[in-house]
Amino acid sequence: MRMLATLAALAAAAPAAAQDAKAGEKAFVQCKACHSVVAGQNRIGPSLAGVAGRRIASVPGFNYSAALKKRTGTWTDANMNAWLTRPSA
Structure with missing residues (x-):
């Protein structure tokens, strides 16, 4: 039962x-206008393949902004939601 x-x-x-x-x-x-989900395929934004748990600003070959390069840690649901809600913060 x-x-x-x-x-x-x-x-x-x-x-x-x-x-x-x-x-x-x-x-x-x-x-997806700016991001790909294919590993190694960067566009205006970096590839989002495997983004969850990945170190922030770590996609090889992508030129991140100075602000994003200063961030530490890995992408989690919480910090990704915060970033997407207010990237300028």
């Missing part, structure tokens, strides 16, 4: 996950 409840919960979550993916894809339209 518990397994059936778990499967039902997973099935109910699938449409929500699909909606989240669809919303994310729609939001990324603005980003």
Whole structure:
């Protein structure tokens, strides 16, 4: 019985996950004008392939701004959201 409840919960979550993916894809339209998701393919902005957990300002061959070069740490959900919300900060 518990397994059936778990499967039902997973099935109910699938449409929500699909909606989240669809919303994310729609939001990324603005980003992909400048960023690629292909490793090594920089555009106006650096490639975003593997960005989560990557050291900030670390894509080889990309000329980052002085402000971004001064940042330390890795890209996390929290600091990426903060950056995207207010890059000038």
